[in-house]
Amino acid sequence: MDLNMNVNAPHSMGTTIIGVTYNGGVVLGADSRTSTGMYVANRASDKITQLTDNVYVCRSGSAADSQIVSDYVRYFLHQHTIQVGQPATVKVAANLIRLLSYSNKNMLQTGLIVGGWDKYEGGKIYGIPLGGTLIEQPFAIGGSGSSYLYGFLDQAWKEGMTKDEAERLVVKAVSLAIARDGASGGVVRTVIINSEGVTRNFYPGDKLQLWHDELEPQNSLLDILNAPPSPEPMNI
Amino acid sequence: MSSIGTGYDLSVTTFSPDGRVFQIEYAAKAVDNSGTVIGIKCKDGIVMGVEKLIASKMMLSGSNRRIHSVHRHSGMAVAGLAADGRQIVARAKSEATNYQSVYGEPIPVKELAERVASYVHLCTLYWWLRPFGCGIILGGYDRDGPQLYMVEPSGISSRYFGAAIGKGKQAAKTEIEKLKLSEMTCREGVIEVAKIIYKVHDEAKDKAFELEMSWVCDESKQQHQKVPDDLLEEAKAAARTALEEMDAD
Numbered sequence: 001m002d003l004n005m006n007v008n009a010p011h012s013m014g015t016t017i018i019g020v021t022y023n024g025g026v027v028l029g030a031d032s033r034t035s036t037g038m039y040v041a042n043r044a045s046d047k048i049t050q051l052t053d054n055v056y057v058c059r060s061g062s063a064a065d066s067q068i069v070s071d072y073v074r075y076f077l078h079q080h081t082i083q084v085g086q087p088a089t090v091k092v093a094a095n096l097i098r099l100l101s102y103s104n105k106n107m108l109q110t111g112l113i114v115g116g117w118d119k120y121e122g123g124k125i126y127g128i129p130l131g132g133t134l135i136e137q138p139f140a141i142g143g144s145g146s147s148y149l150y151g152f153l154d155q156a157w158k159e160g161m162t163k164d165e166a167e168r169l170v171v172k173a174v175s176l177a178i179a180r181d182g183a184s185g186g187v188v189r190t191v192i193i194n195s196e197g198v199t200r201n202f203y204p205g206d207k208l209q210l211w212h213d214e215l216e217p218q219n220s221l222l223d224i225l226n227a228p229p230s231p232e233p234m235n236i
Numbered sequence: 237m238s239s240i241g242t243g244y245d246l247s248v249t250t251f252s253p254d255g256r257v258f259q260i261e262y263a264a265k266a267v268d269n270s271g272t273v274i275g276i277k278c279k280d281g282i283v284m285g286v287e288k289l290i291a292s293k294m295m296l297s298g299s300n301r302r303i304h305s306v307h308r309h310s311g312m313a314v315a316g317l318a319a320d321g322r323q324i325v326a327r328a329k330s331e332a333t334n335y336q337s338v339y340g341e342p343i344p345v346k347e348l349a350e351r352v353a354s355y356v357h358l359c360t361l362y363w364w365l366r367p368f369g370c371g372i373i374l375g376g377y378d379r380d381g382p383q384l385y386m387v388e389p390s391g392i393s394s395r396y397f398g399a400a401i402g403k404g405k406q407a408a409k410t411e412i413e414k415l416k417l418s419e420m421t422c423r424e425g426v427i428e429v430a431k432i433i434y435k436v437h438d439e440a441k442d443k444a445f446e447l448e449m450s451w452v453c454d455e456s457k458q459q460h461q462k463v464p465d466d467l468l469e470e471a472k473a474a475a476r477t478a479l480e481e482m483d484a485d
Contacts, residue, residue, distance in 0.1 A: 095339055120379050
C-alpha cells in the first residue's frame with residue numbers, strides 16, 4: 001500500500017456514466033466512486049447533476065472541472081428560461097456545455113453526457129467528450145468504465161424500449177463496468193426523465209447481480225464482533 | 237388630432253406636462269407618411285406586402301428592397317425612413333446569428349421581436365441619439381408556429397394576426413379585419429394582400445408604386461422568401477381586376 005498517498009491530489013472521477021433514450025424519455029445512469037489516485041475520496045457521490053427541471057448531466061473526468069462547467073451552464077440556462085418564458089430544450093443545454101468545453105479545451109478535462117426531455121423533441125441524449133464535440137446519439141457512454149461497455153450496448157440497446165427495460169439496461173451496464181473497472185464502484189444511481197417529470201433511483205452495490213468470477217459478499221468481522229451476545233456456554 | 241408640443245418637443249429626453257414624449261410621436265409621424273406595409277398571419281404562415289412608392293421612373297424595378305430576411309425562418313418589412321430601417325435589420329440579423337451560435341437553435345420569433353423592440357427603445361433614452369423613424373412588421377415561423385409582430389418607433393412590440401402601418405393603414409386595417417384569416421392559406425393570403433395594397437394606394441396623391449411581397453409558410457418550407465414570380469403576377473392581376481370592378485360600380 002502506498003503510504004505516501006496524497007489525499008489532497010486532484011479528485012478524479014474514474015467513473016462509468018451512461019445515458020439511453022427510450023420510447024418516451026431518457027434514462028441516465030452512473031456509478032458513485034470519486035478517486036484521488038488509489039484512495040476513494042467519495043464512495044457514494046452523485047454524478048448525475050441537475051441543470052434544469054427537465055435536463056440533467058452525467059459528469060466524468062475531473063470532478064472540479066465538471067462541477068464548474070455544470071454550475072455555469074445551470075446559471076445560463078436559468079437566465080435563458082426566464083427570457084424565453086418556457087423550459088429550455090435539451091439541445092440548448094447541450095450547446096451551452098459544448099461551447100464551454102470547446103473554448104476551454106486546453107484547461108478542462110471532463111467528458112459529459114447531457115440528457116433530458118422537452119416538448120418539441122421528446123427524450124434526447126447528447127454526448128460531449130473531451131475535445132468539445134457535440135453529438136446527438138440514441139445512447140451515450142463515458143468515463144473510464146465505458147471502455148468495457150461498447151460491445152455490450154451495441155448489442156443490447158434496442159429502439160423503442162419501455163421505461164423499465166431501459167432502466168434495467170442502464171443498471172446492468174453500469175454494474176458490468178464496475179465489475180471490471182477499478183476506478184468505478186460504489187452504488188448505481190439512475191435518473192429517469194420524461195414528460196411526467198424526473199425519478200431518481202438508487203441501487204446499492206452489494207445488491208447488484210454477480211458477474212463472472214465475482215465472489216459472494218463475505219460477512220465482515222465487524223458483524224461478528226457487533227453481534228448480540230450469545231448465551232454463556234458454561235455457568236461455572 | 238396632432239398637438240404642437242411647443243417647448244417640450246426639442247429633445248427625446250423631455251416629457252411634456254401631460255406625460256408625452258413628443259419626439260417619439262413625431263418619429264411615428266415619419267412612419268405614417270411612408271408607403272403602406274401590411275402583414276397577415278394565415279393558418280399556415282405569414283404574408284407581408286409593401287406599397288413601394290417609386291420616386292423616379294429611372295429606378296430599376298426590384299431595387300430598393302423594403303422586405304429583408306433576418307434569418308432563414310423570419311423576415312422584416314420596414315416602413316418609414318429607409319436608412320434607419322437598414323440599421324434595424326442589420327441589428328436583427330446580428331441578434332439572430334448570435335442567438336444561433338450560443339444556443340444552437342434558430343432564434344424564436346418572440347425572442348427576436350423582443351430584442352428588436354428593445355434596441356429601438358434604446359434609442360429613445362438618450363439625448364445624443366434620435367429615435368428610429370421606422371415601423372417594423374416582423375414575421376417568422378418557428379417551432380411554435382407562424383407569428384407576426386409589429387414594432388413601433390417607441391419600442392413597443394405586440395403580436396398580431398393582422399397589422400398595417402404607413403399612409404393607408406386605417407383603410408388597410410379595415411380591409412384586413414374583413415378577412416377570415418384563420419381559414420386562409422398563404423397562397424390565398426398573397427392574393428388578398430395584393431388586393432388590399434392596390435385598394436389603399438392613393439392614385440391622386442402618389443403616382444407610381446411597386447408591389448413587393450414575401451411569405452414564410454409551409455409551402456415555402458418554413459423559409460422566408462420572396463413570393464414566387466408567377467404567384468406575384470397572379471396576385472397583381474387579381475388586384476387590378478378587383479380595382480376595376482370597384483371603379484365600374
